[in-house]
Amino acid sequence: xxxxxxxxxxxxxxxxxxxxxxxxxxxxxxxxxxxxxxxxxxxxxxxxxxxxxxxxxxxxxxxxxxxxxxxxxxxxxxxxxxxxxxxxxxxxxxxxxxxxxxxxxxxxxxxxx
Amino acid sequence: xxxxxxxxxxxxxxxxxxxxxxxxxxxxxxxxxxxxxxxxxxxxxxxxxxxxxxxxxxxxxxxxxxxxxxxxxxxxxxxxxxxxxxxxxxxxxxxxxxxxxxxxxxxxxxx
Numbered sequence: 001x002x003x004x005x006x007x008x009x010x011x012x013x014x015x016x017x018x019x020x021x022x023x024x025x026x027x028x029x030x031x032x033x034x035x036x037x038x039x040x041x042x043x044x045x046x047x048x049x050x051x052x053x054x055x056x057x058x059x060x061x062x063x064x065x066x067x068x069x070x071x072x073x074x075x076x077x078x079x080x081x082x083x084x085x086x087x088x089x090x091x092x093x094x095x096x097x098x099x100x101x102x103x104x105x106x107x108x109x110x111x112x113x
Numbered sequence: 114x115x116x117x118x119x120x121x122x123x124x125x126x127x128x129x130x131x132x133x134x135x136x137x138x139x140x141x142x143x144x145x146x147x148x149x150x151x152x153x154x155x156x157x158x159x160x161x162x163x164x165x166x167x168x169x170x171x172x173x174x175x176x177x178x179x180x181x182x183x184x185x186x187x188x189x190x191x192x193x194x195x196x197x198x199x200x201x202x203x204x205x206x207x208x209x210x211x212x213x214x215x216x217x218x219x220x221x222x223x224x
Contacts, residue, residue, distance in 0.1 A: 004155070033211070042216045043156075043201070056211065091155055098210025099143050102203075104155030 002026070006092050006105035014113050018080040021108045023092030024073055031098055034067055034077050035091040037107070043091075049075065050098070082112045118215055119202060125221040132189040134218040136202030137182075143205040145178055146212065147187050150199045159187075159200075194224045 005024040013019060025032045033048040047057040052069045060067070064083070069075040079086055089109050093102040120135045136145070144163045148156040162169045162178045162185065169176045175188040189196055199219050203212040 031210070043214045045211060045213075048211055050210070093155070099205030099212065101146060101158040101161055102156070102212060103158070106153075106155045 004092055004094055004103050004105035006090075006108055008108060009106065010109045010111075012111045012113065013082060015083050016081045017112075018078065019082045019086075019110060019112075021077040021090050021092075021110070023075045023077070023105060025075070025092070025094030026103055027073065029094035029096055029103070031095045031102075032069060032075050033093045033095075033102060034075070035093065036088045037091060038088045046077070084112045086110065087112050119200070119218045121218060122216070123219045123221070125223065126192060128192060128194055128222055128224050130192055130222075132192050132196070132220055132222070134187045134200050134202075134220070136185045136187070136215055138185075138202075138204045138213075139183065140204075141207045142180075143207055145176075145185050146203045146205070147174075147176060147185075148201045148203060148214075150201065150217070152198075156201060189220075192220075192222045194222050196220060197222045 007022045030051050034046040035043050037043045046059045047067045048055055049069045065079055067077045089107045091104050091107045093104040095102045118137050126132055142164055144161050146161045147159045149159055150156045160171045160174055160176050162176050173190045178185045199217040201214050201217045203214045
């Protein structure tokens with residue numbers, strides 16, 4: 001079974017550039033979550049979707065961050081313009097229902113120089 | 114702030130010993146879950162215990178839940194070097210449809 005697929009696995013770019021992270025959830029999962037993980041702040045929920053509709057984006061740090069889910073099999077997280085403090089590992093996860101076990105991708109390690 | 118707080122933050126044991134990690138939380142929950150994260154990988158779900166359950170087993174894992182104390186523990190018996198990872202608890206609060214993760218316990222099992 002294919003799990004949650006994230007791309008790219010690694011991204012290194014200069015500050016000011018636009019960054020787009022991609023996620024393909026597990027087929028049939030109605031919920032999709034975007035997290036950010038750093039040593040200082042741990043695992044933070046950025047935004048989550050239910051049936052492609054954003055439900056809670058209160059964790060999105062700034063207007064520079066945006067997320068979309070145009071269909072049930074694809075989501076993007078964009079940072080524009082990127083800053084060095086955005087450097088982190090970004091995870092996508094999906095689940096059948098809101099409080100049920102989440103399946104995580106292997107993350108995108110983002111470095112902003 | 115994170116709902117779940119794991120204790121200890123780090124634990125180092127010898128292979129074959131048991132490892133116990135604790136998690137405390139603040140609000141009412143539907144269920145509590147434990148996850149493992151190996152270095153450089155995503156979190157992997159281990160076990161879920163619902164609010165009306167007190168204990169659950171899965172292989173070498175034993176989870177307890179005390180809703181009166183708002184706490185849970187994860188016991189890994191007969192630990193192996195491959196159990197070296199970070200372990201997180203996550204709560205499904207009754208007020209929402211998302212999980213709130215703790216800050217994790219880093220477990221090191223020495224061969």
